[in-house]
Each structure stands twice: as structure tokens, then as C-alpha cells.
Amino acid sequence: MNQEASVFLISDLCDLLEEYLEQDQVREIYRAYLFGAEAHEGQHRMSGEPYIYHPIEVARILADMRMDPQTIIAALLHDVIEDTPAVKEQLSSEFGEEVAELVDGVSKLTQIQFESKAEQQAENLRKMMLAMTRDIRVILVKLADRLHNMRTLGVMKPEKKRRIARETLDIYVPIAARLGMNTIRIELEDLCFKSIYPMRYKVLDNALKRARGNRKELVSKIETSIKHRLHQEGFEGEVIGREKHLFSIYQKIRNKVQTFSEVFDVYAFRIIVDNVDACYRVLGIVHNLYKPVPGKFKDYIAIPKANGYQSLHTVLFGPYGVPIEVQIRTREMHTVAEGGIAAHWRYKTGEAAGSTDHVRAREWLRNVLEMQKSAGDSLEFIENIKIDLFPDEVYVFTPQGSIMEMPRGATAVDFAYAVHTDIGNSCVAVKIDRRLAPLRTPLFNGQHVEIITAPNAKPNPAWLNFVITAKARSNIRHFLKNMQQDEAEQLGLRLLDKALSVYGVSFDEVQERRVSRLLNQYGFETPEQLLVDIGLGGRMAQLVARALMPDEEGKLESVAGEPHSQALVIKGTEGMLVNYAKCCHPIPGDPIMGFLSAGRGIVIHTSNCSNVADFRKHPEKWIDVQWEDEIEGExxxxxxxxxxxxxxxxxxxxxxxxxxxxxxxxxxxxxxxxxxxxxxxxxxxxxxxxxxxxxxxxxxxxxxxxxxxx
CATH class of the missing domain: 3.30.70.260 (ACT domain)
Known part of the structure; x- marks a missing residue:
């Protein structure tokens, strides 16, 4: 019985594929099905169905998107490396290197274990993003895989359903949105809502069904009115009354503190016409038919969204005062709006490379790759990437008149890094609409932004308090991290040389074998790593000096006091690793002392600071410091x-x-x-x-x- 159902499923898939693929391509896909069915023989899902049902359904989702044969084959085989004895080389010889790489890319996304769920989720997203930069079809297979898993979540325990749904909402839904795949995004959101809040979903679903009957007459009246006016003006556009999906209604109720009736009383329509010129002319017709609401018009045709979405949006005062949302777009825009990057997939003709949404997706993925290189770990990477996955755009102009798209709330520093990393690293001021403004100024639609740079300027750590784009944040952190390493190494060398001066030597004069022995003992690979650790306050320079000079027994007792050693000279212009305490505000001329703080370097206090009493309990962390004779600065x-x-x-x-x-x-x-x-x-x-x-x-x-x- 199950085997017969399986054969029916694959024949159903083949019928769908024959609508847009060649016969020999469909035969190759059927051969992949036979390979997968044999590899998964004897395996069953939790529902009791043969496992092969799942890959067929994943392939069906991708076939609905009109994906290329290699992607369909990869969907049918996406679990064979992970769950069966089949290996990548076998797939490569049977179906080609392209398919093998796709299957391997999907398999690698879930093959690693971590101590914490947050770290595991972060690393999985990181791997997914990197797989996308190599071949974006990997994420399309993964999205289809997750969609079918969400559709069949019913057999699992409630807590596991909630966990999987939450992960889907946090990771897969934003990616689908970023790639413009609205059909998949909407279904995933509703399925997640149903699993996380089953009772809220049920109440809202019932309310929607009850209210739907009362709306039919008014929806029909508005639809007929729009169609009639279009026909009068000589346009044969398609008018569709559309309904908000459950998760969208729930979000509006929760975030805007609105009642169900307030959200549901907005009537939404979509008008689909033949060309861009018709879009603008139809906009004039509907504005003439119903009065527009001021400030509610958005032109996403002239300035598309980051994921390639294009439409004209307007809100009108309808009959009886009800608000009407109208979207006007061409058929091609409608296809892109529903399918996103998958809508233009034409690997066999090469059209994909030139499509707008494909180019935008590639540009975004290049930025992802740049962020990955400068991120410290998976959690930092996911923090950066999530900022980019939830954009709400504003559009500003460069000095040359080009339009730059930025997330809402982006500042002048975000803009500088969006132009180029070097511009961001060296920016010192900004002109907004030809007037000087602070770098932390948020940008708004239509502003003219000009960044002023200086050759020797450097990023300021304070920028991290107000930048919001992932590119700006990751580049600032990367620069500061490298700068901190350099400063820590220089400070560590100064501290160690000061401690070694008791023995009459400098670090450069210490025998190499002694340094090597100490590095092995501490677990460092290079002397630079040891110096950085000292500079960051991780190790006491005096103790390292003792360990380096074990034979100098006559002088060991003097190390702690160092009555005749020179104080570390503070120049006043040090950077991140020499900090001036805010409790006492030391200034040149004040008697001062230094306190080693792990990770921060040296913190300078006045000798009579009220907090110094606490530090006296840790004499091993004091350091004798003095001001340089000539200090410039404020x-x-x-x-x-x-x-x-x-x-x-x-x-x-x-x-x-x-x-x-x-x-x-x-x-x-x-x-x-x-x-x-x-x-x-x-x-x-x-x-x-x-x-x-x-x-x-x-x-x-x-x-x-x-x-x-x-």
C-alpha cells in the first residue's frame, strides 16, 4: 500500500515537472528518485510513512517554483549522505559534481553538535550563509525541506514543536523574506504561529472565519467598482481582493495594540497590469475613484526593496469610511513578489545572472562573506546577520546623485561603511543636505549625504553604541580588535621590559630557549601572544619575568618591591589599553597609580582616589606609573x-x-x-x-x- 502511494507521488511529481522541463531531464530526476528510494529503504518517518515521502514532497515544493533539474535531484537526494551509506563520490559519479556539491552543502548544515542551543543555532546559521555564498540553491533546498517538516510537525511532542517552530521563525523566515520568497515566508509564519501559540491560532482562525462572511458583500462591491473604472479607462487589469494571513494579523494586534476588528477592517486589493506605465496610470485612476490617505503612498517600483520586491502601495478612504490598501504591479513583479529569487531561476539559459533580484541577492551574500571574515565567533556573526535580515529601508542620495538603500535608523557612519569600508574607517564628519551634522545622526528618506574623511582617522569605539548595520558593526569591531591586539603587544613589551630591568636585561636579550620553554609552559605559540596577554592584564609582568630568569636567585626578592626600578611612563595619548578612571579623572600633574584590569589593560587613578582602597587589597595588580614631562592633549x-x-x-x-x-x-x-x-x-x-x-x-x-x- 505504502509503496503504491510512493509510486503515485513520484508520478505526480513527474507530471508537474513535464510542464516546464525536457523529457530526458525528467527521466534523470526519476532515476534520482529510484536511487534515493533504494538508499532510504527500510527507513520511516515518525508518522510511520516511508522516508522517501519527505524528499519527494521537498522536490514538489521546488518544482512549484520551477527550479532547475539539478536542484530537484538535490532535493530528492538531500538526506542520502547524512542518513544512508551513500557518499558524495558516489553521487558525483551518478549525477554529476554539481548535484553532489548541492547535496553535500545541504547535509553539512546539520552535522555538528554544540554545548549550548544558542551556539548551535548560531553556527548552523553561519554555515547556511556560507553555503549560500557558494550556491544559493542550497538554501532553496533547505527552505523547502524546512517547509515540509513544518507541515508535518503534528506528530511531535508540544515542546519539540515549539522549539523547531521558534528556530524556523528566527532563522528561516527572515532568510525567505530577504530572498523575496513571500509565499514560503507566509506559510512558514502561519505554521510557526500554530505550533508556538496553538490556542491563540485557533481563536484567531475562528474569528477570521466568522468575520469573513460579513465582508464578502463589501469586498465584492469595491472589487466591482475598481474593475468597472479600469474598464472605462481602457485597462484590463486583474483585481484580486486579498486577505492578511493569520500571523500578520496577530503581529499587528500585539505590536500596535489594536483589536481584531480594527486590523481586519482594512480591506486589501491587488491590481495586476501588463506594464510599468500602466501601473502609474492605474494609480491615478484609483486615486480618482477613492480619496488617498496622505503620507501612505510608497513607490517600490522606482526604488525596489532589498529583496527585489516591486509594487506601488497606496491607502484609500473606501466606501463607508473603511480604509483600502491597494498594491499595483505588473505580472512579472507579481511573480517575483511571490517567488523572490526562485522566480527568475533559469540556469539553462543563464537569465538568472542578469535578473535584478538575483544581482541584489548576490550583493548581499558578498557582504555576508565579508562579515564572516571579520566576525570573532558564531554568536557575533549571527548578531550581525540578524540586523541585516530585518530591514526596514530608507533611501538617501550620495554626492553623485546615486540612491543608497539603508535600514531605518541607520546613521551617517552606517552610510560611510555602506559606501566602502575604507571610507567608514577614515570618516571624521558628515554633511547632511549640505550642512554639517554629528556622525550619530539618523538618516531619513531623500536626504543628501556626504562623508568627510581624513587620512589618519580611525574608527571610534563609541560608534558601536549607535551604528545599526551589520557591515558597520563588524568592520568597526574588526578594526578595534586588531588595534587592541597591536596596543596590547606594545604595552605588554613595555611592562615586561620594566619588570626585567630589575635583572638588568630587556626581553630582546633573554635567551631564546628560555622564552620557548615559557611559551610551552603557558600554552602560547609565539612571543607576541604572550606579550598581548600581559598587555591585556591576563598575566603579571613580574611573574613572567621571574619565570624567564630562574637562575638569577640573588635578585628574586626585590621583584615585588622594585625600589630601584623605573616607573612606567604615561604619555597621555595612549589608546584603548591605557584608560583614565572616571571616578577621579586624573590629569597631568596629579600623583597617580596604575591598576591592571583583565581585558582592559591599565586603568590610571589618582593616588587619593576613594576607590584605591579596594585596589590596595590586590598589590600584585598595582603598577608604578608616572606622567611624561611634556604631555600634549586635553x-x-x-x-x-x-x-x-x-x-x-x-x-x-x-x-x-x-x-x-x-x-x-x-x-x-x-x-x-x-x-x-x-x-x-x-x-x-x-x-x-x-x-x-x-x-x-x-x-x-x-x-x-x-x-x-x-
Missing amino acids: FPVGLRVDVSNQRGVLAMIAAAVADMGANIENVVMDEREGKFVTMAFTLTVRNRTHLAQIMRHLRSSKQVHKLIRS
């Missing part, structure tokens, strides 16, 4: 000023500070007893002497009653 410092509560007093203080060549970074005001106001300033000064001059100048004012450094 340092933040806190100042608390009690002034008379008079009009213009803040302007007076600001002017006095400016007269002394300092800058106010921040000010917080706290009214006290009506007569006085306490102002907490953060100033930037050159050194302790400069601060003293500012304080003297402020004290000379009658309005200033008390002045202390905070």
Missing part, C-alpha cells in the same frame, strides 16, 4: 561650583572657562535653597596647573561662593 576633570541664583550666571561661568582656554563637555545644575545653585561641570584641561588657573579665575567672581574639584 583631559576631562570634574568641578563643582556653588553660585548665586541669578540670571545669566551660567553664561558668565562658561565665558570665564572659555577665556582660560578650556572647554565645557557637560554641566548638571541642582537648585539649592533658592539663593544658591550647585553646578557640576566636566571640563577638559591640559594639566593640573591649567586647572588651578581656571579655579583662581572663577574664584575672583562675586557670584562664585564655593569651588571644589570633584
Whole structure:
């Protein structure tokens, strides 16, 4: 009985394939079915069906998309490497290298185990993305595989159903959306909704069925009205009343806090015409028929979405005041909107290479490959990629007049990295609509954006607080990671040389065999790795120095105190691995001490800082530091000023500070007893002497009653 059903299924698939493939191609696909059926002989799914049912259904989904023969064969054989004795070489000799690579690409996506679910999911997505960059058909087979698995999820336990559905919603649905495959996306979303929230799904489904009967008359009236007006104007467009799918209705109810009736009372129609010119003319006709809602028109034909989607969208005031959503598109746009990248698949004629959505998908995948190279691990990669998988676009203009597509909320720095990585790394300012603006400024539709660069500029770690695109985030992290490694190595060498100065040697003068022995002991491959670890605070330079100089017994006792060793000189312009504590704001001229912090390098505090008492419990992490004699640059410092509560007093203080060549970074005001106001300033000064001059100048004012450094 089961075998007969299987034969019926494959014959059904062959009938479907004969609609668009050659006879010899269909015969080759049938031969692949026989190979797969033999390989899966004796295997059954949890439902009790022969396992071969699943590959046939996956192939049927892809056949509905009109995919090429190699993809259909790969779908029929996608589990043979993983679940049967068959190997890649056997597939290659039987069906060619292309099919073998596709099957191998799909199989490799699920063959690795991890300690945590998050890491496993992240690594699986990472592998999927990399497989896509080699051949995008891998993900099409995987999406069809996941769709059939979701359709047959009913036999599994509720907790497993929820887990698989959640993974599908997190990974596969965004990928389907990014590739423009809306038909698959919508079905996956509804199936996930049904598995994660079965009761909510049931309630919403019943409500939809009840409401549907009451809408038929109005939908029919609007549809007839639009068709009649189109016919009057000489257009024979197809008008379809469409319904929002359940998951979309649920999302709107949940996210916009709307009731079911408010969401469902929006009537949606799709008008399909023959060409682009007709789209715009039909737009004018429907705007003439029903009044448009201001600000609700979107032209995705002139500026397509990232996944190639094109349509005109408008919202109208319909009869009885009901809102009507209308989408206007050509037949070709409709095909792309439903099938996405699969809609233009023509490997045998080579048309795919030139189609707009295919080019866009390739461009996106190139960016994915670039992100993969600079990401530290799978979790960082998935964090970056998920940002790109949920775009809501804005469109801005380059100085040359080209249109750049950016996610909503993207900043000028995101734009700079979108233009080119080198532009992003060296940007220092931005002009938005020909006016200077902060780099963190969010971009909006239609703005003209010009990035200003400088040859020696570097990315700022603070940019990570506001950039939102994956490309910007991954490139900034990659640059800073490399910069931190370089700084850590230089700082580690300075610290180790300082510790070795007790023995009268430098690191370069230590015998190579001693260094090699220590590297083996610590598990490092190169001296540079050891220096980076010291610079990042992972290892104490004094202890490493002891380990390198075991024969110098006479001097071992002096290492901890180092009474005659030189202090580490702080220049004031160090980067990421010499930090100045925000609790005490040390400035040149202050007595200071250094505290080694794991991963952060050296944190500089003033000697009388209130937090130093805690650090005294860990003397092994102190480091003797001193300021260099000549230091250029500005340092933040806190100042608390009690002034008379008079009009213009803040302007007076600001002017006095400016007269002394300092800058106010921040000010917080706290009214006290009506007569006085306490102002907490953060100033930037050159050194302790400069601060003293500012304080003297402020004290000379009658309005200033008390002045202390905070």
C-alpha cells in the first residue's frame, strides 16, 4: 500500500515537472528518485510513512517554483549522505559534481553538535550563509525541506514543536523574506504561529472565519467598482481582493495594540497590469475613484526593496469610511513578489545572472562573506546577520546623485561603511543636505549625504553604541580588535621590559630557549601572544619575568618591591589599553597609580582616589606609573561650583572657562535653597596647573561662593 502511494507521488511529481522541463531531464530526476528510494529503504518517518515521502514532497515544493533539474535531484537526494551509506563520490559519479556539491552543502548544515542551543543555532546559521555564498540553491533546498517538516510537525511532542517552530521563525523566515520568497515566508509564519501559540491560532482562525462572511458583500462591491473604472479607462487589469494571513494579523494586534476588528477592517486589493506605465496610470485612476490617505503612498517600483520586491502601495478612504490598501504591479513583479529569487531561476539559459533580484541577492551574500571574515565567533556573526535580515529601508542620495538603500535608523557612519569600508574607517564628519551634522545622526528618506574623511582617522569605539548595520558593526569591531591586539603587544613589551630591568636585561636579550620553554609552559605559540596577554592584564609582568630568569636567585626578592626600578611612563595619548578612571579623572600633574584590569589593560587613578582602597587589597595588580614631562592633549576633570541664583550666571561661568582656554563637555545644575545653585561641570584641561588657573579665575567672581574639584 505504502509503496503504491510512493509510486503515485513520484508520478505526480513527474507530471508537474513535464510542464516546464525536457523529457530526458525528467527521466534523470526519476532515476534520482529510484536511487534515493533504494538508499532510504527500510527507513520511516515518525508518522510511520516511508522516508522517501519527505524528499519527494521537498522536490514538489521546488518544482512549484520551477527550479532547475539539478536542484530537484538535490532535493530528492538531500538526506542520502547524512542518513544512508551513500557518499558524495558516489553521487558525483551518478549525477554529476554539481548535484553532489548541492547535496553535500545541504547535509553539512546539520552535522555538528554544540554545548549550548544558542551556539548551535548560531553556527548552523553561519554555515547556511556560507553555503549560500557558494550556491544559493542550497538554501532553496533547505527552505523547502524546512517547509515540509513544518507541515508535518503534528506528530511531535508540544515542546519539540515549539522549539523547531521558534528556530524556523528566527532563522528561516527572515532568510525567505530577504530572498523575496513571500509565499514560503507566509506559510512558514502561519505554521510557526500554530505550533508556538496553538490556542491563540485557533481563536484567531475562528474569528477570521466568522468575520469573513460579513465582508464578502463589501469586498465584492469595491472589487466591482475598481474593475468597472479600469474598464472605462481602457485597462484590463486583474483585481484580486486579498486577505492578511493569520500571523500578520496577530503581529499587528500585539505590536500596535489594536483589536481584531480594527486590523481586519482594512480591506486589501491587488491590481495586476501588463506594464510599468500602466501601473502609474492605474494609480491615478484609483486615486480618482477613492480619496488617498496622505503620507501612505510608497513607490517600490522606482526604488525596489532589498529583496527585489516591486509594487506601488497606496491607502484609500473606501466606501463607508473603511480604509483600502491597494498594491499595483505588473505580472512579472507579481511573480517575483511571490517567488523572490526562485522566480527568475533559469540556469539553462543563464537569465538568472542578469535578473535584478538575483544581482541584489548576490550583493548581499558578498557582504555576508565579508562579515564572516571579520566576525570573532558564531554568536557575533549571527548578531550581525540578524540586523541585516530585518530591514526596514530608507533611501538617501550620495554626492553623485546615486540612491543608497539603508535600514531605518541607520546613521551617517552606517552610510560611510555602506559606501566602502575604507571610507567608514577614515570618516571624521558628515554633511547632511549640505550642512554639517554629528556622525550619530539618523538618516531619513531623500536626504543628501556626504562623508568627510581624513587620512589618519580611525574608527571610534563609541560608534558601536549607535551604528545599526551589520557591515558597520563588524568592520568597526574588526578594526578595534586588531588595534587592541597591536596596543596590547606594545604595552605588554613595555611592562615586561620594566619588570626585567630589575635583572638588568630587556626581553630582546633573554635567551631564546628560555622564552620557548615559557611559551610551552603557558600554552602560547609565539612571543607576541604572550606579550598581548600581559598587555591585556591576563598575566603579571613580574611573574613572567621571574619565570624567564630562574637562575638569577640573588635578585628574586626585590621583584615585588622594585625600589630601584623605573616607573612606567604615561604619555597621555595612549589608546584603548591605557584608560583614565572616571571616578577621579586624573590629569597631568596629579600623583597617580596604575591598576591592571583583565581585558582592559591599565586603568590610571589618582593616588587619593576613594576607590584605591579596594585596589590596595590586590598589590600584585598595582603598577608604578608616572606622567611624561611634556604631555600634549586635553583631559576631562570634574568641578563643582556653588553660585548665586541669578540670571545669566551660567553664561558668565562658561565665558570665564572659555577665556582660560578650556572647554565645557557637560554641566548638571541642582537648585539649592533658592539663593544658591550647585553646578557640576566636566571640563577638559591640559594639566593640573591649567586647572588651578581656571579655579583662581572663577574664584575672583562675586557670584562664585564655593569651588571644589570633584
